[in-house]
Amino acid sequence: MKKTVSFLLALLLTVSAVAGMTPAAFAEEGSAYIEITKPPYGEEVNEGDDASFIARAEGYQGLIWLFVSPDGNTVWQNDEAINAFPGLEMAGVETEELKLISIPFSMNGWFVRAKFIDQDGNYVLSDPAEITVRQGLVPSPSIVPKSAGARLVPGESKTLSVEASSRMGDEIKYQWYRSYSAYRNTGEAILGATEASYTPPEELGQVFYFVGVWCVRGRDASAPIYTTPVAIVYTEPEPTPSPAPESSPAETPLMPRNSGGGNPLFSSGNALLLVLGAVLLLTALAIGATLLVLRAVEKKHRRPEEDEELSDGADE
Numbered sequence: 001m002k003k004t005v006s007f008l009l010a011l012l013l014t015v016s017a018v019a020g021m022t023p024a025a026f027a028e029e030g031s032a033y034i035e036i037t038k039p040p041y042g043e044e045v046n047e048g049d050d051a052s053f054i055a056r057a058e059g060y061q062g063l064i065w066l067f068v069s070p071d072g073n074t075v076w077q078n079d080e081a082i083n084a085f086p087g088l089e090m091a092g093v094e095t096e097e098l099k100l101i102s103i104p105f106s107m108n109g110w111f112v113r114a115k116f117i118d119q120d121g122n123y124v125l126s127d128p129a130e131i132t133v134r135q136g137l138v139p140s141p142s143i144v145p146k147s148a149g150a151r152l153v154p155g156e157s158k159t160l161s162v163e164a165s166s167r168m169g170d171e172i173k174y175q176w177y178r179s180y181s182a183y184r185n186t187g188e189a190i191l192g193a194t195e196a197s198y199t200p201p202e203e204l205g206q207v208f209y210f211v212g213v214w215c216v217r218g219r220d221a222s223a224p225i226y227t228t229p230v231a232i233v234y235t236e237p238e239p240t241p242s243p244a245p246e247s248s249p250a251e252t253p254l255m256p257r258n259s260g261g262g263n264p265l266f267s268s269g270n271a272l273l274l275v276l277g278a279v280l281l282l283t284a285l286a287i288g289a290t291l292l293v294l295r296a297v298e299k300k301h302r303r304p305e306e307d308e309e310l311s312d313g314a315d316e
Helices: 002-020 080-084 268-315
Strands: 035-038 043-046 051-054 056-058 062-068 075-077 089-091 097-101 111-117 123-125 129-134 142-145 150-152 160-165 171-179 205-217 230-234
Touching: 043 051, 062 080, 075 080, 080 089, 160 171, 160 205
Parallel strands: 043 129, 150 230
Antiparallel strands: 035 056, 051 097, 062 075, 062 111, 089 097, 111 123, 111 129, 142 160, 171 205, 205 230
């Protein structure tokens, strides 16, 4: 009996110990809904080439692509890796097929993993797929973009630039490109734009610019590294409203405008008529007054004559 109890206790301790050894990083991994049907496979490419990674699963609601460093200490999600690897471009980061474009040598030894997430937030990780990048005879340069896009008006300018260095001291070449979309595959080389900096011309609308940088050693050249296209937008300046004219005292009307919105009563067009009317009125008054005076004088002269006539009639 004691042996049986001791055996059971030992078994329980062993199971507890094994459970306690499970890494905390994998404690939340697992889903009752997700089943990975196709993990991504590793790719071996030349520096500057493209590669595709395909992962498929059933029962998942979301998908995140992870980029894991060779030592496993650094993890980038989806397009965060674009900032970590200048010149790298991606497509399909939200789909089951991830495409890496212009893979730089600095991605050599990194891993790609697909993280499938279910409706409850639980997830399952695919097996890691290693990226192997073969470097040519001349290694590509390291580049750091030094400028961003801008919104400008005519008369303003923006200089774009990139900082590049060669690990082997090789000569560095530059070529700037123009594109009317955010994708490099539609870009066209700008004639004469072969320096580390470039100032775009004034062109109304949105235009994207990027630069390709590569190293040259004799007759050999490295794979080019491209910056991410940035947008330069030129817009028409907004018109400045004209200030309202200030009215002077001489221009102030003597009378308010009528309700019909017509001209003032004493406008310059009516002034002459008003003066003529006033003159005619005064003239008529003067003539009337003169006639009254003459009538009064005439009556005054008539009264003595009438009185004499009356007196003569009385005598008779």
